[in-house]
Amino acid sequence: MTTTQRAFLGELIAECIAVFIIIVFGDSVAAMYSLYDPSPYKMAYWGVCIVWGLGVTVAIYVTGAVSGTHANPAVTLALACYRGFSWKKVVPYWVAQVLGGFLGAVIVYTLFSPVIEHYAAVNHLDWRHDGAAAGVFFTHPGDFVTPMHAFVDEVILTAMLLLGIFAITCEYNTQAPQANSGALIIGLLVATIGASAGYLEAWAINPARDFGPRLFCFLAGWGEAALPSPGNYWWVPVAGPLVGGVVGAGFYQGVVKPFMPAIVRARQPDIAQD
Template sequence: MDRTLMGELISELIAMAIIMTLGNSAAAMITLYDPSPYAQAYWGVCIAWGLAVTIAIYVTGAVSGTHANPAVTLALVLFRGFPARKAPLYMAAQVAGAFIGAALVYQMFQPVIDHYTALHHLPRTQGGAAGVFFTHPGEGITRIHAFWDEVILTAILLLGIFAITEEFNTSAPMANASALIIGLLVACIGASAGYLEAWPINPARDLGPRLFCWLAGWGAAALPAPDHYWWVPIVGPFTGGVVGAALYQFAVRPFLPGRALPPEEAA
């Protein structure tokens, strides 16, 4: 493996570790404490997740582009010429980074997790404190409904990311500001629909912590999860990411002013 690729993979791992350490810590604050510091300010949780994404981009963007999401990597392969041979390695690094982030959150909050599960008589094997680490359907939400929710929400995410990072989009922020806007996009999605199934919109964001929890005592509550829910936060975001990226690629991008179409596209 060449040095450049190694640096890119390390950056993707670090980016996801940052996002999960800060984001899951915010989830711990709202889940484990009573009264929760976010009880009347859910927007604070959303902003914490969004700023975690922003910080990750500022730390690693110059090295790997900070995909920090397998759905983003897949969309870039399909529509932006990202090398397909790198995609599995990027995705593996993203899942590994999310796993490490979950482990760091566990290190910080383990005593609080143990207190919470004992107080509520809800052991890990029954899903006690699982919401700190990975996502789950909200009240009245079935697996299939959650799948379509994630298709819609991740489509909006990729539609936004492609627009924000499009060089011919004169309404997009400049390069140094795009990280903040992408973070606010993540926060906005969470504020708008986070209670449906905790807005995974990122296969690694759910799978990495789920794998950690499976090893750390949650067992079947993490994998395969009640009603075999584990696949929804993976397949839904992958599907939605392709939909949103394709929507931008074919319904918006060709009509941007000042964009010179290649001959094959013009035809």
């Protein structure tokens, strides 16, 4: 194995670990929210959002030096479109990220399987037909939300995510946090999106976060409740974030970044010549 191949393997392992961390924390707090009565979070939903956000922060601190911690296929796609990330790496990164989501769901199921079984029994639910506890692992539309409306929501919310990430990580943005605190701000951004719109369809904003656990649940006995899921919903949290990520990152690159003072100053000689 060459040095380049070894480095790339390390990047893929890091991406897998990053999503694994996010799912272990995030799906576990979803289990705490959904499976217990009384729930410790029903009257403190912000706590759920903070745990998801801090999961992202921890993932960045653990893996950022190796792969940059995309931890989200929408981020990988946006970086390939606008910031020179190699297109040859996009699909392998996606596979590693989905695998991380799958493995994270395995751990969450290991932790909470007795509670899931009790929840299903008490509520007279069948895993395969009723999707008992499915919301612990993957997303679905909330009240009054159709799949197509959820798709639009995911486009918008992921656009906001990528707008924020591109601003936070822009080398020309003098208002952006320094590298060591950027991870915390990105985590808070994820938490803020969840706190402001999470009840719409559980704010997937990340295809790997949804599809990896969904694939595990399909194999673990949830069957059609996971894939294709009611209303054939499975594709929404995959396609919506991919589209939204490109839109949000493109908005930053095309509308905000050109007016950064450092870029304007660098262009001034050309402007003077004109």
